[in-house]
Amino acid sequence: MTKQQDEDKADKRSKAWEIGKVILQEGWIQVKVPVPFSLRWVNSYLLPEESGYTLIDPGLRTEAALGVWLDVMQDLGLVWTDIKRIVLTHQHPDHYGLAGYMQERSGAPVYMTRQAHAYAVRLWGAESSFSEELHALYADHGMPAEHRAAIAENLETFVEMVTPQPTVTYFEAGSSMALGGLEWELIDAPGHAKGQVCFYQKDRQWMICGDQVLPHITPNVSVVPGEGGDPLNDFLVSLEQLKSYEVKLAFPGHRDPFSNFEGRITELQQHHERRLDKMVAMLAEEPRTAYHMCEALFGSRLNGNAHQLRFAMSETLAHLVYLENFGRATSALRDGAYVFAAASS
Ligand SMILES: [Zn+2]
Ligand SMILES: [Zn+2]
Structure with missing residues (x-):
């Protein structure tokens, strides 16, 4: 059993695996929204504003996820219009999926980067040819046809889990933004998802890090057809850059907020070095x-x-x-x- 599996087992015995809401410091609320994969949940964060909340990464649109949201909102005495803004760290369906649904009910603007949105449109827009492109890429790299067909079928199931899709307002890395009454720097964090942003608050030394740095989980780094380039290099360069930030507390997209941000980055870098040497x-x-x-x-x-x-x-x-x-x-x-x-x- 690997160290990671050990930690996961210990985690599963603790309250950490309970779906639902966790109250964090300064009135922040972490909502563990269920996802139907081994990741178990995605973290949404509700940040209190002068009136209502900013919501970061609402989750995937499934019955289970919506059920959790309705329970949490009832518990907190919230109605949809208390959500004033929806902010997306990146475009992956487990983070993006409910954005449009919640926008319809709350009227809230949905913020993401232009690059992240372009990918969402490529993947789930009406003109999408992503599935065919992936099929061709995998064929070029030796995957048997039956597995390619199963993957295409699986991709199709995501469409309803990201529908309706939001109308997006763009923000860009390099700018700053007020969230929860604090000023945050937006940092470009590619590799796991092109266009992903992390948010850094320098007075608190807090980092909202999306899926770029996760505790216990190695973030996926994928070749995406049509994007070209070298995503693993992008990822490793980004990790090195993130290491230069002093971080006391990191708020990840999966699992729980954690403090050893720099140490966790070193572990991820070492993981990829070992994997590359092995290959x-x-x-x-x-x-x-x-x-x-x-x-x-x-x-x-x-x-x-x-x-x-x-x-x-x-x-x-x-x-x-x-x-x-x-x-x-x-x-x-x-x-x-x-x-x-x-x-x-
Ligand atoms: Zn992701
Ligand atoms: Zn994720």
């Missing part, structure tokens, strides 16, 4: 496609879970792209799929 060693033994690498790393059990297989495959690809980018691996098209090999040095 180079595996490629030196035997050249392979990204799909075969994914199976070797994560096990063929993932083939029964389209959601997890997509994350594992895109994460494997992100590492391979990084290795190729830094001259540690090469790839060549063979029999219709790219085969990666360790670079001869």
Whole structure:
């Protein structure tokens, strides 16, 4: 059992796994909104304003999530119009999904970055060809057709969980914004999601960090078709940059607020270094496609879970792209799929 699984087990025995609301300092409220994956919940934060609340990351639109919201609101004596603003750290459905639904009821503006919104539109807009692009990418990298079909089907199930989609007001990294009566710096935090922002409050030394730095969980870093570039490098550069902030308390998108922000970043950096070294060693033994690498790393059990297989495959690809980018691996098209090999040095 890994250290991470140990920690998870300890966590599960504690109250930390209870869905619903937790009162934090200064009237902040953490709402653990259930998600139907192994992550179990996404954190929404309600920040008290002079009147009403700013809501950060409302969650995925499911019956269970809405049920929790209605209970929490009743408990706090809130009505929809008490939500004055909805702020999204990033565009992933577990954070973005309920934004439009809540906007319809509250009339609140929904803030996110232009880049994050562009991705949401690419994924779920009427003209979306994302599923086909992902299908083609995975075919190029050796994934069998039946798994590609299962992933396309799984992606389709997300559409209703992000519907209706919000009308968005843009904010941009590099600017600042008042949230909960405090001034926050918006920091560009790509790698996990292009266009993601973290929010830093320098007097309190607080960081709202979305999914960029999570306790107990390694944030997913994926190759996204059509985006190009090197997302793992973006992620590692961003982590190094976040390390330069003094942080006493971090508010993550999953699990609970935590204090060892810099230490957790170091652990994540080390995780990726180990993973990259392991993959180079595996490629030196035997050249392979990204799909075969994914199976070797994560096990063929993932083939029964389209959601997890997509994350594992895109994460494997992100590492391979990084290795190729830094001259540690090469790839060549063979029999219709790219085969990666360790670079001869
Ligand atoms: Zn995310
Ligand atoms: Zn998330």
